[in-house]
Amino acid sequence: MSKQRKWNPLEPFARTSLALALLLWLASTASALALSADEIVDRANQASYYAGKDGRADVTMTIQDASGVERVREFTLLRLNEDQVKQKFYAYFKAPADVYKMAYLVWKNGTSDDDRWLWLPALNLKKRIAPGDKRTSFVGSDFLYEDVSGRSPQDDEHVLVEESATQYVLENRPKDPSSVEFSRYLVTIDAQTFLPIKAEYYDHSGQLYRRVEALQVETIQGIPTVVLSQASDLIRGSITRNAFSNVRYDIGLDERIFTERFLRRPPREVL
Numbered sequence: 001m002s003k004q005r006k007w008n009p010l011e012p013f014a015r016t017s018l019a020l021a022l023l024l025w026l027a028s029t030a031s032a033l034a035l036s037a038d039e040i041v042d043r044a045n046q047a048s049y050y051a052g053k054d055g056r057a058d059v060t061m062t063i064q065d066a067s068g069v070e071r072v073r074e075f076t077l078l079r080l081n082e083d084q085v086k087q088k089f090y091a092y093f094k095a096p097a098d099v100y101k102m103a104y105l106v107w108k109n110g111t112s113d114d115d116r117w118l119w120l121p122a123l124n125l126k127k128r129i130a131p132g133d134k135r136t137s138f139v140g141s142d143f144l145y146e147d148v149s150g151r152s153p154q155d156d157e158h159v160l161v162e163e164s165a166t167q168y169v170l171e172n173r174p175k176d177p178s179s180v181e182f183s184r185y186l187v188t189i190d191a192q193t194f195l196p197i198k199a200e201y202y203d204h205s206g207q208l209y210r211r212v213e214a215l216q217v218e219t220i221q222g223i224p225t226v227v228l229s230q231a232s233d234l235i236r237g238s239i240t241r242n243a244f245s246n247v248r249y250d251i252g253l254d255e256r257i258f259t260e261r262f263l264r265r266p267p268r269e270v271l
Contacts, residue, residue, distance in 0.1 A: 037158040040168050040189060047194040049150045050087065051223045052249030054080045056269065059091075059242050063141050066237030073099055073139065076270040077148075080253050085110035088258035089149050092270040098122075099139060103263045106149045114152075116145060119263035126263060135180055142231035142240035147212065167191050177204070193217065193224040209235050221249050 035043070061073040074095040081087045089106040093099040100121070107115040116129035134146040155175060162169035168189045174180050181203065188198040195217060201210040216228035225247055232239045257267045 037160040037170055038153070040160065040170060040194070041153045041158045041172075043194040044187070044189045044196050045150060045153055046084065047224070048196060048226075049079075050081055050084065051225070052081075052221070054078075054251060054253040055247070055249045056251060056253070057244045057247045059244055061139075061141055061143075062241045062243070064239050064241075071140075072096070073141075075099075078253060078257060078267075078269060080255060080258055087149075088255075090258050090262065090267075090270075091148065092266045093139070101266070102139070103266065104139075104145075104148070105258065105260065105263055107258070108149050110152065110154075114149065117260060117263060121264075126260065132179070142210075142233050142238055143212075143242070144231075147231065161186075163191075165191065167197070182210075195224055195226060209233070215241075220247050223249060 056076065056078050059075050059077055061075070063071045063073070072095075073093065075091050075093040078090040078092075079087060085108075087108045089104075089108070091104040093102040101119075102121060103119040105117045105119075109115065113131050114134070116134065118127045118129055119125075120127060129145060135144050137143075138145050138148060156172040157175060159171045159173075160168060161171050168191060170187050170189065171184055172187060173184045174182070177183060182201045183204045183206065185199055185201040187196050189196050195214060197214045197217075199212045200208055203209050211232045211234060213230050213232075214226040214228075215230055216226070217224055218227050219225065220227075225244070227244045227247065228241065229244075230239055230241045251269075253269065254267075256262075257269060
């Protein structure tokens with residue numbers, strides 16, 4: 001005959017205390033694993049601009065004005081990472097005729113004062129893009145020069161305003177408001193890939209005037225990659241779409257490509 005278990009009047013309280021302790025431990029662990037706003041921004045920056053050691057893509061840019069008239073531009077974009085901060089970009093334009101052989105070079109130093117040059121073959125002119133011009137139109141599109149190589153995370157203060165299992169929403173305010181045309185911008189970031197999927201910019205009067213979106217993402221060589229993006233000027237009513245094709249990573253690009261000499265003479269990698 002089995003021995004009857006003696007009832008302990010304190011057992012329910014012990015179980016409750018154990019369950020409470022377990023919940024508190026799980027809560028503290030989740031809190032410890034939670035990412036700060038700056039950490040989220042850093043991961044998003046790495047996912048957007050630093051995938052692989054280097055990369056290339058063919059880009060078809062379609063610019064549509066408010067009346068629906070379209071202009072199409074084609075260029076090849078090369079990128080080389082020097083480390084997790086410094087990197088270089090080279091864009092070579094192939095069509096149409098008015099931008100043929102135009103080239104754009106960026107040396108990203110991890111500061112607000114990145115080096116940028118534009119080669120204008122029709123004028124036989126190499127133009128240095130001043131730091132104050134980086135937020136102007138990139139070759140007449142709704143994208144900006146700064147969009148091509150990315151804005152330095154150190155230029156803004158970041159606050160996490162919303163978090164869910166699928167996305168983060170951050171509010172970003174410039175540390176030097178007088179240096180930019182916006183007062184703040186909200187960025188929605190995918191919680192799995194850390195790719196920014198939408199950025200909305202507000203001017204100094206508080207009006208929403210610009211939106212940049214990732215419309216399509218594909219996995220290429222195991223890397224989540226934006227293959228269709230769009231910038232919208234909400235005041236003028238124009239939009240620009242960039243469609244990326246022939247995307248490749250880790251192809252072993254030569255650092256000598258990213259020099260002023262190749263502004264005038266395109267490397268074979270873009271031909």
